[in-house]
Amino acid sequence: MMTSVHSDDSRLVAQAKRGDEDAFAELYRRYADSIYRYALSRSVPPADAEDVVSTVFLKAYQSLPGYHERGWPFSAYLYRIARNALVDLYRRDRREILGDEPLERPEPGADVDNQIARRAQLAAVRQALAGLPEDYQEVIRLRLLLELPTATVAVWMGRKEGAVRVLLHRALQALRSRMVQDDGSV
Amino acid sequence: MDRSDHRQAEILDACLTRLMSGSASVDDLLRAYPGDAAWLKPLLHSARQAQQAVSLPAMPPEAKLAGERRLQRQIRSRTPVAEVSRGKRLRLAFALASIALGIALLGSASGIAYAAESSLPGDNLYSIKQVIELSQTAEDEAELLVRFSEERLREAEQLSANGRPQDLPAALEGYRQAVERLVGLADQLPAEEGGESLQAIAGQLGRQAEVLSRIRAEAPQAAQPGLLQALQQSTRNRATFEKMLEVRGRETGPPSNPGRKATPAIPETPGAGQGQEKNPGQDQGRGRPPELPSD
Numbered sequence: 001m002m003t004s005v006h007s008d009d010s011r012l013v014a015q016a017k018r019g020d021e022d023a024f025a026e027l028y029r030r031y032a033d034s035i036y037r038y039a040l041s042r043s044v045p046p047a048d049a050e051d052v053v054s055t056v057f058l059k060a061y062q063s064l065p066g067y068h069e070r071g072w073p074f075s076a077y078l079y080r081i082a083r084n085a086l087v088d089l090y091r092r093d094r095r096e097i098l099g100d101e102p103l104e105r106p107e108p109g110a111d112v113d114n115q116i117a118r119r120a121q122l123a124a125v126r127q128a129l130a131g132l133p134e135d136y137q138e139v140i141r142l143r144l145l146l147e148l149p150t151a152t153v154a155v156w157m158g159r160k161e162g163a164v165r166v167l168l169h170r171a172l173q174a175l176r177s178r179m180v181q182d183d184g185s186v
Numbered sequence: 187m188d189r190s191d192h193r194q195a196e197i198l199d200a201c202l203t204r205l206m207s208g209s210a211s212v213d214d215l216l217r218a219y220p221g222d223a224a225w226l227k228p229l230l231h232s233a234r235q236a237q238q239a240v241s242l243p244a245m246p247p248e249a250k251l252a253g254e255r256r257l258q259r260q261i262r263s264r265t266p267v268a269e270v271s272r273g274k275r276l277r278l279a280f281a282l283a284s285i286a287l288g289i290a291l292l293g294s295a296s297g298i299a300y301a302a303e304s305s306l307p308g309d310n311l312y313s314i315k316q317v318i319e320l321s322q323t324a325e326d327e328a329e330l331l332v333r334f335s336e337e338r339l340r341e342a343e344q345l346s347a348n349g350r351p352q353d354l355p356a357a358l359e360g361y362r363q364a365v366e367r368l369v370g371l372a373d374q375l376p377a378e379e380g381g382e383s384l385q386a387i388a389g390q391l392g393r394q395a396e397v398l399s400r401i402r403a404e405a406p407q408a409a410q411p412g413l414l415q416a417l418q419q420s421t422r423n424r425a426t427f428e429k430m431l432e433v434r435g436r437e438t439g440p441p442s443n444p445g446r447k448a449t450p451a452i453p454e455t456p457g458a459g460q461g462q463e464k465n466p467g468q469d470q471g472r473g474r475p476p477e478l479p480s481d
Contacts, residue, residue, distance in 0.1 A: 021258060021262075025258065028253075028254050032250050032254070033250070036244070036245035036250075037243075037244065037245070040242045040243070046243075050249050050253060053245065054253050054256055054257060054260075057253075057257050084430075087426075090429070091422075122239040125236060126239045129239070144202070144206075144236055145236070145240050145242055146242065147206050162192065165196055165199040168195070168198065168199065168202075169198050169199075172229045172232050172233055175232050175236060176232040179232060179235070
């Protein structure tokens, strides 16, 4: 999880630009997990999410000479590449964003009826999420699912922190009303 | 959005921060904001449900390590970016040398350039025209690619009008290449630079689709498959640009654009199906294997 901005990212990026592979490997170790989880949040299956991580870092490395920080942290740069890679994946593979997750095995000893009801409820939430406008989905993914701080979400999404808070507020209101609309019991 | 909405947004954000850090439960937060509990409670529950509905496990350590090794291998096996730039310079030098050679062999510069400019696929001077286009790398690349695609379409239109359907595939292939490069280029644009350009290109592709439809309506049967393919590709690419706009543009623009129309469907026979619409995503990737970009 990318909960803090590493102050020495700039130093590692500068080293990587000079051809230091270890510095770039360190950046990979820091951010691979975030990109992987972000891909999962877009309903990319785990095996494909690993490919997305590779694609993102390879593209980042190739375009490193053109990257200039200027208040745009490296993590935001990776996020931008990841989004583009996912758009590409979506375009080529016609995937549904925030679609159904694979079913998990029932927990041993647990009440099967309850588990089925629970799964149906979670599926309804996912469906409600998928029906939201893209920017609402995105702020929910970043702020709630990846649990990124508002400041980081603001940098990644290119908005002010206040605007991100307002967007999240609206997104949750919209999610709530969709869930109520879909199932009055929620 | 009024002041009270901003206040609610700030309270909600503060509560979510505490909830996610585990320092407070929903009940704790409702007690902390008794006057706001009525609106806060359902939103906090919705947030919790969203988190529970989508599980995001960490990347398996072995996959992370394997990925790191794979990345290192790829980095070592690929041409560094600096060398690519050198390659571009060499290509440009080669293009310029070819032009010079062409000029020396064939006569006056302005005459050849002029003659080449109006040449069509299948003409002797067409390769000179392509070399001249290649050498124009100093111009904005996206603008140039849009211009190339326009030029290929103009050629297709002219070939069709001149009764040369046998040369249409070359013009259509040139069109395909220009638009494919355009999509690749747009893919690299950061959001803050991309919005207006993507919008303009999507509009341009829409107009190009109209030109293709017009050519197709008058083209002989033998040219129909190539034209249909070009039209489908143009529609797919337009949908791609619209998707990119949808995904990127909202960060700097208004929250949504519900009034925007989807990319129109292509009728299987020329001139049919006017006014049809479909979801831009539905036609994407047709005929391609599901794969990730290789670079």
